Amino acid sequence: MSDRNSDVGGIPIEEVVVEASEAVRKDKQTRTPDSTWVRTFDHFRREWQIYAMLLPTIIWFLVFLYKPMYGLQIAFKDYSIFRGAAGSPWIGFEHFETLFNNDQFIRAVKNTITISFYNLLFGFPAPIILALMFNEVLHATYKRTAQTIVYLPHFISSVIIAGIVITAFSPTVGVINTIMGWFGLDPIYFLTQPEWFRPIFVGTGIWQEAGFGSIVFLAAIAGVNPSLYESAVVDGANRWQMMWKITIPSILPTILIMLIIRIGNVMEVSFELVILLYQPATYETADVVNTWVYRQGLQSGQYDLAAAAGLFNAVVAFTLVMTANTLSRRFSRTSLW
Amino acid sequence: MSGVNLDGIVKAYGALQVVHGIDLNVAEKEFVVLVGPSGCGKSTTLRMVAGLEEITDGDLTIDGRRMNRVAPKDRDVAMVFQNYALYPHLNVADNMAFGLRIRKMPKAEIKTTIDDVAEILGLTPYLDRRPADLSGGQRQRVAMGRAIVRHPKVFLFDEPLSNLDAKLRTQMRAEIKRLHNRLGVTSIYVTHDQVEAMTLADRIVVMNDGRIEQVGTPMELFNNPANTFVAGFLGSPPMNQMKGVITDGGARIGDAEIKIDGQTADHVGRDVIVGIRPEHVTLGADETTSTLPINLDLVEPLGSEALLHARHGDDNLVFKADTNGDINHLSGVDAVHVPSHLVKVFDAETGRALSMGA
């Protein structure tokens, strides 16, 4: 029993009740807390496993993503394979001067922005419209089946997509020209015509990604409080009005965030598909920065100049993404990552 | 010394100290309940005992061994979590066996242990079920089973009943008590529910703001709260607290004079808080009581008793009265009578209980 009473300072409660924690502060000063060093050592002794789990990935990032960033220095060097990145002499911004005097590079920058702009103009609204339409489809199986099908192209490789496009748009065998023939139109060799590249490229993008892109908006629509619709029904609104007055305003934050992401990715034209679809005849409208880098660097071996162009692209992209994230923070108070 | 011993336990997150030096001895086989409002540091204290939170300062000993730097698994303690933390992908038997398998207990031994514990907890028919297919009470039992199978030195309970509905909570509370009586394992139990604390505890530790307000048996705390906080925390409804001034032989509250046992002469004129428990008043006067006039607002019948909501001066008060099957006779009440030996007095400034030195 004496043990128990000691908790209140050994004084029987019936007489004077003392605030417990005050009575025991007496020997507080004599104790020395463990030093930071002991704590740190102890932490790693106990938690070393999580560091061991993280280490391989950190090394991977260093070797495969950060080391190339160090290699970017060749953008400021007269790079030669034999001397290596570190051994090559510095030449400052010479490559950048060359770039900005290079008509093909300037054209590639312009093409990148133009294609992105068309992607934004036509490709951005498509998934939103699709999601709004899916929301109005009542038959569950029909809706499910349609969704399953429209998500599918996202998972198809760009080589196959390009293969389909090349076959379908071929002047002799392609179905497009066959159908045009039914209406007495002359065949067009679409993929050699500069003015046709962008419509085909952007259209292919919509075909491939609109369905998959609608998932985000469908999720946002699913998050709308159902009682809003119920009260609108009671108020006599029809579905069209509900779409404009409830659904769209409710998913506006999502739309804004997705728009900002898209703007942040303006420099990221899917160049893999460009490489697969363009040809010298359509470079004029099709050549983007990354395809130019690919040809200059990997095909022609002008590594330093191509690296400079890549760096330019990366810096612009980085700036855009950072700006986009700042903006989205302001709009939604949630950042994108 | 066996049991659990906390000596000046401090928890700080950076510069923010949330537990300010807890001293507590939990004797072997004792059932101690830490109770207090949310954010008072009771869960943090429990988690420091468990080893889930680092101890910033102070010493923790279990069974005489210093545990500050010992990993949770080596402290020989088991914990029942608020959300039970049952693994949804394992059935009941595997949930209970999880810790034993990790500790490489032989298969046959695991089986007998699980069977025994399932028997005790009435879980035998459910051993093959997944947690999702169990009721709240059954999940709660599995969570306890998982702790019991390990035969730990100490059980830690972190608000284990707060996810259950009121009826089930009462039932499980009794079950925990019975289990403790049967197994006799040292237990530390955290709750914000004072009823749970009163019913389960050998001793209650009332915490507030990272400090211990008072430690004692349920009845000690109920009868002799150390301060206004404890007085207001334990008991339902809580103790009525009114501002008053000490007079010779009692205290004056507004226009009323309340008699208090003991020597008040030394304190005359002192500002105090007078505490009267709702259930301590009577409707009829006798020679040990003094009269407190009230304005009755509302009578809430509870069945055999009724709550009288009333005002005296600026104070809102609640009293309990017997109904004797009818509340009509309560509507005319205009005063309650307070037995002098049941009146509590606290210092108005510090809130600490004052003893009038009998």
Place this chain on the structure above:
Amino acid sequence: MQRWNLYSGGDKVFAIVVSVLIGMFTVATLYPFIYIAAVSFSSGFAAQAGKVVLTPIDATLEAYGYIIKDPKFWMSYRNTFIYTIGGTLMSLLFIIPAAYALSRPQLKGRRFFNLFIAFTMWFNAGLIPFFLNMRDLNLLDSMFGIILAFAVNAFNIILLRNFFEAIPQSFEEAARMDGANDFQVLWKVFVPLSKPAIATITLFCIVSRWNGFFWAMVLLQSEDKIPLQVFLRHTIAQLSDDDEFAIVQTDAAFSAETVTAAIIVCSIIPVLIVYPFIQKYFEKGILLGGVKE
């Protein structure tokens, strides 16, 4: 469908119009696949004459007969399986433990490590330095190089980390009190609890490996190492660049077009087989990796 009975006339018309439009878009999505399948089963002559629109003309399996006799096709098919299975396993081996570590509040420098990984989503060095780095590492024309160099990406780590972070802390704590170390907590508790997220990542990895083209084209020179996508690209390039190949085949039962179409069909089929499994998960999966508080 119960809602239907409560709809006004105008709402019913609206719903029908929308359903029809959706149907049209769905058909438009599906049509290219049907078209390419039809080409693959048509005779070379019919394909060359541009007669194929919806169904095979002069139906034949000649194109398939041609490709299954081509050892290069089988080699590339085999290689794609190696890249897909090896690459996916490699990815999981890196990603799961890393995501677990990054989700632990006790990890010191957690903010730094998260930033270290996320930064690569916003800035990357570009094609040339990456290529030169691969050359310096002696990983050109190396199957292992392909498997290793594309094993990890920030998005998948963050996706899984977010999922792990949402698992109540008490699961880890309960396992720890039961004596589990971090590897056991991860393997016995977190992995089983995260099946949907891990399935999502696995499937993303599988799809991206199966479809991987550009770097395989750039990094691999040996014909016996190239994956299906590169092989397909070579075939298509022959089709569009080399008219002679087409002319030579004109009278045959198959042509470059039907052969290409047949390879396309063969490389889509595995995607179609795993697709139903993917679909169960990816809708939730992409949302997991996305916007985060």
